[in-house]
Amino acid sequence: MPPRIIKHIEHLFKRILNLPFYILIGKGDVARIPVNAENIKSVLFLRPDKLGDMIATIPAMHAVKEHFPHIRVEVLASPKNYSMIAGDPGIDQVHLYTKNVLKDLLTIRRLRKKRFDLVYDPICHDSTTGLLLTKLIGKKAVxxxxxxxSLRRYYDFCRPYEPDGDDHNIDNGLLIFEAFGIDPQTVNPFLPVFISEKSRSKADRFYSGLPDDNHYLVGVNISAGSPTRTLSMDKYARIINEINRRHKDFRFIIFCVMEQRGEAGELIKKCGADARLIPENLSLLDIGAIMNRLDILISPDTSMVHIAGTMQIPVVGLYSGHLRNFRFWRPYRQEFGAVVAKNIQNLFDIEPENVVDEFERLYESLMSKAAADSKQD
Structure with a gap:
């Protein structure tokens, strides 16, 4: 049986089991919207899920703090994404949801005592976990x-999920502003992840150790969590070598997880280009500091693409043929390149020529825009 059908059956089974809970909690009250920001002293964002989801919601968290400095912004995170915002000075406090029943009950009890004025669930599908946390933590909150x-009715404010919609995950995070009566399109969405001075210093040391820093920097990320979500090392070598053949002054920065450093080293040996591997034992925020100096990033659809998007770094993204997923996670409100596979399960039919062509299109467009801006100045 196909995985998607199994997933639908699982969701249906969960809804049947949770039916008494849905009846008990009651429907939301749309009359409470829009809320008066002066009456909101604290907001809790729920992000007990994946790393990419947290990255996509960080602009909304920072924007709330920027628009309403008096509001205390707190986040319920998961072990997968906790470190992404744990040191962020724009977030007042980060709590951990572990999926350990006893620990989480204690966390919920502690958060419930905080009496948040608004609890925001940015999970963009019917999540019983999200609804349960919203209701248990925010007893009297908006x-x-x-x-x-189908769970939309249980919230005071919620927009309908559109399976064929063109909404981006960052825009969905910003929907919290509609609850305040503010058009999300008027809110600055480019409020990137926080990079500490310690992480910036690591990036400085890395770049200062290179022969010179006067190169066009192209990042190439080879890691994606699964072999089906990335390309082979042979294909990456062909991509780098062809771009290098056309642009001799380019420098390539290779990004990978620790487990793939051996493969990355072999990749560099296959390249006739100036290719450098990032240092080992870096945190994701350390990697973000190195990424922040790139001119273009080539990467499969991973958290690297999402971080680059918040930093407005042009991306050539590699995507499976799942078009709804592509629309949801594509580089955000910026010029970008995208190579979309025909297969929804993997990237195996993406060829190096496809990536190089898209890279060249994006590069030429960026150069033309830079030249036009220079003439205006």
Missing amino acids: HAAARKL
Whole structure:
């Protein structure tokens, strides 16, 4: 049986089991919207899920703090994404949801005592976990969510989830502003992840150790968590060598997880280009500091693409043929390149020529824009 059908059956089974809970909690009250920001002293964002989801919601968290400095912004994170915001000075406090029942009950009890004025669930599908946390933690709070299907009725504010919609995950995070009566399109979405001075210093040491820093920097990320979500090392070598053949002054920065450093080293040996591997034992924020100096990033659809998007670094992204997923996670409100596979399960049919052509198109467009801007100055 196909995985998607199994997933639908699982969701249906969960809804049946949770039916008494849905009846008990009651529907939301749309009359509470829009809220008066002066009456909101604290907001809790729920992000007990994946790393990419947290990255996509960080602009909304920072924007709330920027628009309403008096509001205390707190986040319920997961072990997968906790470190992404744990040291962020724009977030007042980060709590951990572990999926350990006893620990989480204690966390919920502690958060419930904080009496948040608004609890925001930015998970863009029907999540019983998100609804349960919203109701248990925010007993008298305004219950807001981004997009839901059948569970939409249980929130005071929530937009409908559209399976064929063109909405981006960052825009969905910013929907919290509609609860305040503010058009999200008027809110600055480019509020990037926080990079500490320690991480910036590591990036400085890395770049200062290179022969010179006067190169066009192209990042190439080879890691994606699964072999089906990335390309072979042979294909990456062909991509780098062809770009290098056309642009001799380019320098390539190779990004990978620790487990693939051996493969990355072999990749560099296959390249006739100036290719450098990032240092080992870096945190994701350390990697973000190195990424921040790139001119273009080539990467499969991973958290690297999402971080680059918040930093407005042009990206050539490699995507599976799942078009809804592509629209949801494509580089955000900026010029970008995208190579989309025909297969929804893997990237195996993406060829180096496809990536190089898209890279050249993006590069030429960026150069033309830079030349036009220079003439205006």
